[in-house]
Every structure is written in structure tokens, then in C-alpha cells.
Amino acid sequence: MIGWAITFLVVALIAAVLGFGGIAGTAVGIAKIIFFVAIVLFVLSLIFGRRRAL
Helix, strand or coil: HHHHHHHHHHHHHHHHHHHHHHHHHEEEEHHHHHHHHHHHHHHHHHHHHCCCCC
């Protein structure tokens, strides 16, 4: 999922360099959403993955 966020970030950077501000802004927004979802899923996997078997 972090790979998707980096991909959208690269697309945003390229679009910004070429002058496509709307596309760059949208790509940055999508990258931020995907990044935060990935962080939340990572934290949840750390919390629930630490269960011990009895």
C-alpha cells in the first residue's frame, strides 16, 4: 500500500512540474489518504498480531 502512495506522489510531482495543478493536487490528496490508511492498518496489525497462544 505504501507503494501505491509513492506512485501517486511521483505522479503528482511530475504533473506539478508539467503545470497540471489540478491533477497534482488530486494525486497528492489520494496519496495522503492511502498513506494514512496504510499506517492505520500497520498499527492494527501490530496490536492484534501480538496475541500469544496459550
